[in-house]
Amino acid sequence: MQQDRMEARTAGWGQRQGWGRRADGLARAGRRPRRVAMGAMLLVAGIAWTAQTLGANTTPVCKLSVCWASEADKLRYECDSGCYFESNPVDVEPEAVCNVMAEATHEGSFSYMYRDSVNLVTTGIGNLLASVDDAVALPFMIEENGVSRRATEQEIRDAYNGLSSQSAECIAGNPRRCNTANSYAGENALRLEEDTINQLCQTRLANEFTPGLHRIYPDFDSYPSKVQAALYDMVYNLGEGGLSPPKWPSFNRAMGRKDWQGAADESNRPQLGTTRNDYVRDLLESAADEEEAGRQRLASCASPGFP
Known part of the structure; x- marks a missing residue:
């Protein structure tokens, strides 16, 4: 039991360290990634990477990031460990x-x-x-005469309070009556720098969305990367409270069974466009396949x- 808990805590650690990206970088630099032979196990601080233990009716995904000497060696590892490797894992690093x-x-x-x-x-x-x-x-900025400066507190308050409101029809659910985000570009001169925008997003992932997904789905780290990516999209859109049971009962029942196809069938968000819904459904269906x-x-x- 203690070993199981230790393995669960370390699930996905190698992925978070970016080993897959490092191998890609070595290839681009003309250097050969280290080859791993049959039965290879990566040891980190004395902890062996093994397949994650999932539900009885679920085939676990291997959480080991290496470059294999051959497909035969990779298959031998799958057979020895009782897990399978994703053919095209998705990068779920915060960036x-x-x-x-x-x-x-x-x-x-x-x-x-x-x-x-x-x-809002x-x-x-x-x-x-x-x-x-x-x-x-x-840290909103204002550019004046080609020079950027930090906006004052009063300038930020004025800009916030002065934003045009959406119409009652828009708020009631008629998207045709909504002002687009782009239409607000000319309402004031305050701007966030790109690094700030990216840091805000990554901070929310670290402090809000990733912990929230672990609370909703305790086995989140053991899920295939495509399932993780789909859940990030859903929680970013719905929030933890909007995704947690008793919300989305059919979807969450499928997730509880680790039935990725069933989750795909129940993932449609009516308030969103087809493209974003297709993105999540395709990820979950691919994970099932x-x-x-x-x-x-x-x-x-x-x-x-x-x-």
């Missing part, structure tokens, strides 16, 4: 998640304050400013043709 959220088809990224479709003041990558004091706490392919590979481990 990568924020880059996705910053796309126009997701939250978008805005250097100025605007009101969202429910009239927002800035950056979907960063809510619940009060004027939240805005004052941020990869798990099935992994299950079939593991079933072949005892066959005479096993390498």
Whole structure:
């Protein structure tokens, strides 16, 4: 039991350290990543990386980031460990998640304050400013005669309080009657720098969204990366309270079974556009397909043709 808890705490650690990106960097630099032979185990501070123990009806994903000498060695590791490797894992590092959220088809990224479709003041990558004091706490800048300076507290308060409100029809749910975020660009001269926007997003992931996902889904670290990426999108949009049970009962029942296809079928958010909903559904369906392919590979481990 103690070993299980230790392994659970270390799940995904290698991914967070960016080993996959380092291997990519070595390849781009013309250097060969270290090859790992059959049965290789990565030891970190005396802790062995093993497959994560999931539900009885679930095939666990291998959480080991290495470059294999051959596909046969990789298959042997899967058979020895009883887990499968994702064929195309998704980067769920904070920077990568924020880059996705910053796309126009997701939250978008805005250097100025605007009101969202429910009239809440927002800035950056979907960063809510619940009060004027939240805005004052941020380092908004103003450019004058080609020189940037920090906005004063009063300038920030005036800009926040002076934002045009969304119409009643917009707030009631008619998107055609909403002012777009872009339409607020000319309302004041206050701007956040790109580094500040990115840091705000990554801080929210670290302090709010990632802990929230662990509270909702205690096995989050053991999930396939595509499932993790899908959940980041959902929690960024809905918030922890909006995703937690009893909300989204069918989706969360599927998640409890680790039924990725079932979760995909129940992931549609009516308030969002098709592109963002497709993004999450495709991730979950791909995770289901990869798990099935992994299950079939593991079933072949005892066959005479096993390498």
